[in-house]
Amino acid sequence: MDARPPLSFEFFPPKTPEGMARLREVRTVLAAFAPEFCSVTYGAGGSTREPTLATVLMLHDAGASVAPHLSFGGDDAKGVERLLDSYRAAGIRRLVALRGDLPSGVGGSAQLVHANELVALIRRHSGDHFQIHVAAYPEIHPEARSYADDIHWLGQKFAAGADAAITQYFYSADSYFYFVDACRAAGIDRPIVPGIMPITNHESLVRFSARCGAEIPRWLQYRLAGWGDDLEGLRAFGIEVVARLGERLLAGGAPGLHFYTLNQAEATAAILRALGWPESA
């Protein structure tokens, strides 16, 4: 019996029917690795309410256990409760509860609601129906007042009823291990699952990392830049780097791996194969 910890795969809602059909194929390829669940992101400001719901239902119908991401977005509490009821009626048992970010250009009455308040609302409205995951930041959320303060608020998400955390991606295993130690010291005893971002494109990774506060170590930036236009070389190197990271995380006791697949199967599958993950035919 294989004692490997659970996997989960994150997807975003495709914008077109062709994208949806491609995602169905991607999920079929990745299903061979027997993930515990797939999650589907929710656009800032509630901008993907319908596409997220449609993607969740497509994956659910295809036999996956699905965790929709959820934030207040542009909704009030009643709107969030309606969405919770739709998910419950569809047979969904897991959620990823987030504050989200304001889409650029949105001002005025749009408001961010902290994830601990959303978790409390979900528990008030839906009781124990959903298993709730929340976000955690080994390199600390960009708006955090301090390292300790960010861990305090993570603790408040668990106090409100969250079951597990999934981290922002990172490329330094130590940032994760020190973070987990600090969480344990602060009394947080729930699973903190590392988020894994495959490396497939240098420029977009740099751009996205700057926005979400994930650090690409200096040595890695130089190595990635060195591949220039050689995408194949970059991808092979990226698989090696991320597989080694995964190996260290698992050896150090990570309770699972959550892949930011970017709706692509190849890199995630290659990393799992490099890790020797069992795959059904």
Ligand code: FAD
């Ligand atoms: P919070 O937990 O609310 O924290 C935000 C900041 O406020 C932190 O600095 C924290 O220290 C502080 N804080 C927390 N609670 C309080 C409080 N009660 N009072 C005062 N300060 C507080 N974004 C999307 O738009 N859609 C997605 O689908 C999505 N999925 C994600 C999945 C994962 C696994 C991760 C790690 C991130 C995801 N994000 C997503 C990004 C996320 O929405 C942003 O990082 C956002 O800025 C913070 O969300 P949060 O839930 O961590 O917020």
